[in-house]
Amino acid sequence: MCGIVGYVGKRNAEDVIIEGLSKLEYRGYDSAGIAINQNKDTIAYAKKKGRLSILENFLKEMPLLGQVGIGHTRWATHGEPSDCNSHPHLNENGTIAVVHNGIIENYMEIKEMLIAEGYTFKSETDTEVIVHLLDKYYKGDLIEAVYTTIKQLRGAYALGVVAVNHPDELVAVRKESPLIVGLGDEEFFIASDVPAILKYTRKVYFLENGEVVHIKDHTIKVYDENKNKVDKEVKTIDWDIEAASKSGYDYFMLKEIYDQPQAIKDTLLRRLDKNRIIRLDDIRMTKEQLEDVGKVYIVACGTAYNAGLVGKYAIEKLAQIPVEVDIASEFRYSDPFIDEKTLLIVVSQSGETADTLAAMKLAKSKGARVLAITNVVGSSVAREATDVFYTWAGPEIAVASTKAYTAQLVAFYMIALDFALKRTTISSDKYNELIDKIESLSELVAQILDGKEAIRSIVKDIKDTKSAFYLGRGLDYMTAQEAALKLKEISYIYTEAFAAGELKHGTIALIEKGTPVFCVVTQDNLAEKMISNIKEVKARGAFVIAIAKSSNLEISKVADDTIYIPEADDLLMPILSTVPTQLVAYYASLERGNDVDKPRNLAKSVTVE
Numbered sequence: 001m002c003g004i005v006g007y008v009g010k011r012n013a014e015d016v017i018i019e020g021l022s023k024l025e026y027r028g029y030d031s032a033g034i035a036i037n038q039n040k041d042t043i044a045y046a047k048k049k050g051r052l053s054i055l056e057n058f059l060k061e062m063p064l065l066g067q068v069g070i071g072h073t074r075w076a077t078h079g080e081p082s083d084c085n086s087h088p089h090l091n092e093n094g095t096i097a098v099v100h101n102g103i104i105e106n107y108m109e110i111k112e113m114l115i116a117e118g119y120t121f122k123s124e125t126d127t128e129v130i131v132h133l134l135d136k137y138y139k140g141d142l143i144e145a146v147y148t149t150i151k152q153l154r155g156a157y158a159l160g161v162v163a164v165n166h167p168d169e170l171v172a173v174r175k176e177s178p179l180i181v182g183l184g185d186e187e188f189f190i191a192s193d194v195p196a197i198l199k200y201t202r203k204v205y206f207l208e209n210g211e212v213v214h215i216k217d218h219t220i221k222v223y224d225e226n227k228n229k230v231d232k233e234v235k236t237i238d239w240d241i242e243a244a245s246k247s248g249y250d251y252f253m254l255k256e257i258y259d260q261p262q263a264i265k266d267t268l269l270r271r272l273d274k275n276r277i278i279r280l281d282d283i284r285m286t287k288e289q290l291e292d293v294g295k296v297y298i299v300a301c302g303t304a305y306n307a308g309l310v311g312k313y314a315i316e317k318l319a320q321i322p323v324e325v326d327i328a329s330e331f332r333y334s335d336p337f338i339d340e341k342t343l344l345i346v347v348s349q350s351g352e353t354a355d356t357l358a359a360m361k362l363a364k365s366k367g368a369r370v371l372a373i374t375n376v377v378g379s380s381v382a383r384e385a386t387d388v389f390y391t392w393a394g395p396e397i398a399v400a401s402t403k404a405y406t407a408q409l410v411a412f413y414m415i416a417l418d419f420a421l422k423r424t425t426i427s428s429d430k431y432n433e434l435i436d437k438i439e440s441l442s443e444l445v446a447q448i449l450d451g452k453e454a455i456r457s458i459v460k461d462i463k464d465t466k467s468a469f470y471l472g473r474g475l476d477y478m479t480a481q482e483a484a485l486k487l488k489e490i491s492y493i494y495t496e497a498f499a500a501g502e503l504k505h506g507t508i509a510l511i512e513k514g515t516p517v518f519c520v521v522t523q524d525n526l527a528e529k530m531i532s533n534i535k536e537v538k539a540r541g542a543f544v545i546a547i548a549k550s551s552n553l554e555i556s557k558v559a560d561d562t563i564y565i566p567e568a569d570d571l572l573m574p575i576l577s578t579v580p581t582q583l584v585a586y587y588a589s590l591e592r593g594n595d596v597d598k599p600r601n602l603a604k605s606v607t608v609e
């Protein structure tokens, strides 16, 4: 997803912007560009298709000196990745430059109008209409031109704007797309995300929708959409820049897999009081309000959706409330039944996923209460929600989500336990037993990680396969779905997950001699059924790799290979069974020579529909 960085201060803006953009690479991009206000007749700029390093090498030959500028990494939506479609975009005489993250939905009609007025377009992007509108409305006051322009725009946009007549100014806007402001000592930054500016400052403003930032004469002012001045609260980022770097691991994904014992601990322990009762400080639902809930939806995308599948299971089992789970992009257009008694739980690592945000806005407009599970403090999802549960997993940089997923599962277990306690559907003994068991998960995950070399050698045997399958029943089917997503997204091996009981209704036709079939077998009441399914696929030539509890000695007699994992309560097993599947995906990607952290065609944070 596109990334924006802007700078006004005394440093060389090019250095700050390129450094910042490199910290946003995790968002996924296909081209990069920069514009610097050099106090000349036109804005200097450079933009290149491909990795940021291509732009950097170009700038080594032709540096753009100056202390005010904007930069961008683009993830193509309108028009193919190319130098021309990359941002920044400039008006015809090169006096105004814009970077944009988001989508302008009415750009076609604006473009037609501008062409009729004599404007010519160089790119296929929606963004270019913005800079021509700025040109049209600019009458000497940049901020006025920005306000008039954004009134014409429909859609999502975070913008950074510079103009030759305003050599020490930068204007930024946030509407539905993320943007933060970094506050330094007589210097200011704008960025799509915190890691881009952490090297320079920890003090930030989180912008609200519709807010416009005006940096000028070493001061910063923030206005709302009606041009009223807003007094922003300065927030201090308390996580370390080290946490956003690889800490010695080859890839962010591996580091983040290894972060999991800590992330599980952080998410759980900081919320247990001295009597080991869960305190969910940002969830203000009373017992009475919970009793009043008629319907619960869990809505999310991708890995967060898979976490929701486990969440449904936990809430139904512990709190005895029926729950429906839906994909956000489906939910928002399905005319779902929502009223004031509906509780919508949204799950989003980034807190910025466009479909998830739209789903929650829809639910809110119909009177529902919204509880958000997110990893990013101050994110759009967090700010829109009535109640928030922050997973304290730390920043997740690899596109493939790992520690955010396991932290989301911990979140669901805690929410389910909290609801169960309030609804008195759990005994205090069972409650205490589960809290103890959740606490021990951190150590058990660490034990699984110790066995990573055995998993690597299993992966070496299957790395050249064209397709693979994951099978499971009950909660193991939930793990299978997340495991299949992980394997396919970074190894590019065609992988699907199936409910093992559905095998004979079609899936089994796909099994050929040597097809790797991963079978997740951690649910005691379903283990025997899974053994039958393993025999069925083996009889058709499958190469079966089981992921099973260490006590299940039968499994290794039927499977070709077994990854044994420690025991926990069956309800909690998805956290443990997922970890080996993350390593399977990681090593498969590595062995096949892929870019583990930045798989092709994917973005970390999907801020457009």
Ligand code: G6P
Pocket: 301, 302, 303, 304, 305, 347, 348, 349, 350, 351, 352, 353, 356, 399, 400, 401, 602, 603, 604, 605, 606
């Ligand atoms: C993208 C990411 C996934 C993530 C999904 C939802 O597809 O690549 O890893 O699960 O978006 O993102 P969210 O930030 O809402 O959890």
